[in-house]
Amino acid sequence: MTSNPPSDSGRNRIQAVDNAFEIILALREKEWTGVSELANELELPKSTVHVYLSTLHDIGFLTKKEGKYRLSLRFLELGGNIRQQIDIFRTARHQIDELSNRTGEVANLGVEENGWRVLLYSAEPPEGLFDNAPTGEFKPMHWTALGKALLAQCSDERIEEIVEREGLPAATDHTITDPNRLFEEIERIRERGYSIEDEEHHESIKAIGVPVKHVSDPPLRTAVSISGPKSRIGEGDKVEDLLQEIQSTVNVIELEYEYY
Missing domain, CATH: 3.30.450.40 (GAF domain)
Structure with a gap:
């Protein structure tokens, strides 16, 4: 079972932040994952997932190999x-x-x-x-x-x-x-x-x-x-x-x- 900290849906939320962390949490138990696999799992458009993965990679929170991604060790540092x-x-x-x-x-x-x-x-x-x-x-x-x-x-x-x-x-x-x-x-x-x-x-x-x-x-x-x-x-x-x-x-x- 995947355990996530609670959320408060009654407050104003930024959807882009929700999406980014949904992707991060989906990646935490995986080694290397491609865009299509993650998009199917999260039921999000491939183009959307690709943009998020590329952005997280560019700022150093994902690492990439042969078109697949995993969380980077920046999270270990944090x-x-x-x-x-x-x-x-x-x-x-x-x-x-x-x-x-x-x-x-x-x-x-x-x-x-x-x-x-x-x-x-x-x-x-x-x-x-x-x-x-x-x-x-x-x-x-x-x-x-x-x-x-x-x-x-x-x-x-x-x-x-x-x-x-x-x-x-x-x-x-x-x-x-x-x-x-x-x-x-x-x-x-x-x-x-x-x-x-x-x-x-x-x-x-x-x-x-x-x-x-x-x-x-x-x-x-x-x-x-x-x-x-x-x-x-x-x-x-x-x-x-x-x-x-x-x-x-x-x-x-x-x-x-x-x-x-």
């Missing part, structure tokens, strides 16, 4: 610059690395933006199971432990707004798709202080997430998680041991951020 401006990333990245090394699983740092879970940073140990999720990935918050830990920091009114706008699409047969079930889950997370993802995003993958207390002004909802094979994350004592590691990491991040 994303890297944006991430470096976020204090919590600079504070937490080394703690995420250490958490991954201690647990032997993939460790993740995420934030909420416009009702989506954004993967700000991941650390992968040599033996970890990595799903190749790119840095900056936007996903529905109800899919993952990281996202549910972010949702738990939102007011009920905010959650209702997100659900009404984005719905509760399913990633697997285990994804929560009923609003009542979601609110029950959020209440459990608030009470116990952590979230569990049990094959709700990927089959056979389990994850544990812990909210990070408000660490900026205005608050940036933040959470830390680890993820791995369900057979290895396990149940009971194993989950408790991993949870203690995450909570210890979160405590250090909060303390370091206070004095950053």
